[in-house]
Amino acid sequence: MTQTTFTNTTSERRKKYTIEIEREINDNYVKIQITPNGLRKKQFINCIIVIIFNSWIMLSSHTFFERFASYTIAVKSLMFLTSCMTLKNPTIETLTIFKNYGIQTSDVSGYSVLPDTLNNMICSPRTIFVPRDRIVDVIINEGFVRECQVIFYLAAIVRGQDKMKLLFSRNRPRLVDQKTIYNLARKCLYLKREPLLVE
Template sequence: MKTQSNDIRRIRRSQYEIFIEEECQNETFVEITISPSNYSRKIILNWVTVFIINYLLQSKLLLKFDVLNEYRKWVRIGVFVLSVFLIKSPKVEQITVIKDYGIQLSHWNGYIIFPYKMNKHLTQMREFISRDKIVDVIINEGFYQWYQVIFYLCIITRNEKKLKIMFPGHIKMKLEDEKLIYQLCQRYLYLKKDKLKHDCLH
């Protein structure tokens, strides 16, 4: 919930945008959302694709099969509904760090026929990792497509062999943005007394 005590920042890059919302008064949470920089344009392109698919399929089907002329209206409705629900909105990823509780990982893309907020409400997938299961948040080094060295944000969890990637859809994020997100996670994940203990272990 956005209030006057919340600080909201926006970082624009060529491939993505970062929205950061911090609860400043008590520093209880920070919410970081990453979406494609051309989100609105992709929605428009998806709608154009829907209309092209409808035009081509309907015209070809109705012209080729005379038997379908009797059901012309229903064919058009069926093709439109099917294409609208098959072509998704661009994927949005979000993490919410709640002080002394843990990190919630979320993502959604939804359907182009619904507005942004409704898609988030209807199609959002969430995973909560409690603080007692989190060993640390780190910037890890890895290889992308076998030859390119990249850095990515991830969570080390107890009793898990694999790292939990925080923004899998934006694996090639700029390192300076990853450092900012890392600092925010460290700041909001631990209470002051736990932060001192955590820093001593590193």
């Protein structure tokens, strides 16, 4: 039985997120994960909001509930469940590149009021695999947002699709990290050795 060993595992903390890169020998497999900073703090704040809101709902004798006098418990329970499901954790995004096979993107958020084990069971990651033969190229593109601000984003051009497949659309890594991901993706996806275009 062979065991996969990673020659290089790096983790760097930025202002808004932490990027973690795992690289296998010969870069046959590269996994890049971006986790928003302050994840536990945001979970805690969301839980406090849910507790305060539901305490107010359960203890209040608001005129809103007088309309549903016979269904008060059902209405309050429904509002409790709705408030619990509204506040979600920040999204953790992962890009996995398999040498000459393709790329796999996944993202998971989960609910703030649930522990991690239940979140992993209920909120399974949304995973998309794009085979190598459908990937035309991986690019760093620029776009314009409000007030003519220019942003850079990573994307994969997929054959047969009108729109590009955005990579890390929720967390939007800095340009320096995008360049690193771009170089790793190009090295992993293509058999022939190509010069790294971005430094």
